[in-house]
Amino acid sequence: MKExxxxxxxxxxxxxxxxxQNLLSNNDETNTCSEPWLLLYFSNQLKPNLFEAKFDNKIAIAAFSDYLEKHPSINFNEEQKTFLLNLYKPLFxxxxxxxxxxxRYWEIMDEIIAxxxxxxxxxxxxxxxxxxxxIIKTWNINSIPKLSYYKRDLLxxxxxxxxxxxxxxxxxNVYTLRYEDLxxxxxxxxxxxxxxxxxxxxxGVPDTSNNKKYKGKFGDPYQNSEKPFGEIKTENKQKALNKMFKDFLIGYENYLGSExxxxxxxxxxxEVKQKQTRAFNYFMHFRNNGKNGINLKKEFKYLFKECFYRLFK
Incomplete structure (x- = not known):
């Protein structure tokens, strides 16, 4: 096994x-598995400021750093690297x-390459x-609070x-590819x-019908479907977005900016005349996501807007 x-x-x-992933593993030289989230599991060691805990994580980080300073014989980075590479051994x-x-390794790209x-x-x-x-169509998102679960991914x-x-x-060692070109x-x-x-x-690489390496519990919800990729793509494309999500997309486009x-x-x-939209502003008011960190007072304040948008489904 080589890095x-x-x-x-x-x-x-x-x-x-x-x-x-399916295309790249459709050969006799390459192995993979359904999304392991392996490095994210150790994100507190890779990127401590990304991690939150019920205990005081900042103190924990400071204490562990102090321990390493007192014992310079420990090369923690090398120990960690060896440990993580060993976890990948079965794939090789x-x-x-x-x-x-x-x-979601986009959260720790710099840490991975370091x-x-x-x-x-x-x-x-x-x-x-x-x-x-x-995201809206695949995961059957039917409200802005539920979409806000993907807030970090989108923003x-x-x-x-x-x-x-x-x-x-x-x-x-870094290759950038557009999905549209693929x-x-x-x-x-x-x-x-x-x-x-x-x-x-x-x-035969583009024909992935017999490749099962990438399938598993996590990842694309359609990966275990018996339907061909093209058929699933067509069905998903035909799903219509309601007025609320169309409104959201206008605001999201404005947030990202044409440049x-x-x-x-x-x-x-x-190009649209309306830049700021109520649906996107509603999305932005959540502190973290649709499962945690909801400000209840603001939620009640915006609730009537949700009811309003539902009238235009």
């Missing part, structure tokens, strides 16, 4: 990462390469507006992904990625 043969696929959720049994596809500087990282971009649409994900991609534009010309785009990684490409969307992936912007 340089460890591959990470990083993106926003609903950006096509499962499909890319009988294979040269191993893929960890966990979209820990594994020789690993390969694939940054998969998709138009954030289409990401939002896919911070694209900008952090783009900043990392720009920062590492000359890093030969779908438009799958064979050509995936062949380029195979060549970049060093995997032998064959003409960013063009820089992010040369994505076209629909």
């Amino acid at each position: 340089e043969n460890l591959i990470f696929i990083i993106s926003q959720p609903r950006s096509g990462s499962t499909y890319l 049994e009988g294979y040269k390469f191993a893929i960890d596809k966990t979209p 820990l594994f500087p020789n690993c390969k990282m694939i940054i998969l971009k998709r138009n954030p507006l289409n990401v939002a649409k896919s 911070f994900g694209p900008k952090q992904i783009h900043a990392f991609s720009e920062k590492h534009s000359t890093n030969h 779908i438009k010309d799958t064979a050509e785009e995936i062949k380029k990625v195979y060549e970049w990684i060093g995997i032998t490409y064959h003409l 960013f969307l063009i820089a992010y992936g040369n994505y076209k912007v629909i």
Whole structure:
């Protein structure tokens, strides 16, 4: 097992990462599994300020740092690296390469590359507006509070992904790919990625019907479906968004800005007269997400707006 043969696929959720994982593991050299979230489980050691706990995490971090200072013989970074690489060992049994596809690694991209500087990282971009649409349709989101569970993914994900991609534009271990390009010309785009990684490409790679490596409990909810990918994609596309979510998308586009969307992936912007929208402002009032951190007073204040929008479904 070599660090340089460890591959990470990083993106926003609903950006096509499962499909890319499927394509990249459709060979005899590469292994993968359903989203392991392995490194996120140890995020308190990788990126402490990302982690919250019922105990005082800041004091815990300070105390542990003090312990390491008192015992300089402990090379914690190397110990941690060895430990984490050992957790990936089962994926390498009988294979040269191993893929960890966990979209929310966008939260710890800098930490991953600092820990594994020789690993390969694939940054998969998709138009954030289409990401939002896919989240709503795929997970059957029917209210703004429920959509706010994905608040960090929508507000911070694209900008952090783009900043990392720009920062590492000359890093030969980082590869940036657009989902739209992958779908438009799958064979050509995936062949380029195979060549970049060093995997032998064959003409049967785009036909992933027999590949089961990526399937599991977590990840794309359609991955265990017997329906072909194209059929699922068509069904999802045909689902209509109600007026509330259309209103949200106008505000979300304004939040991202035309300049960013063009820089992010040369994505076209629909110019609209109305920039600030009530649905997006409603979305923004949540402190964290739809499961935790809801401000009840504000929730009651905005509740009538939710009722109003439901009239236009």
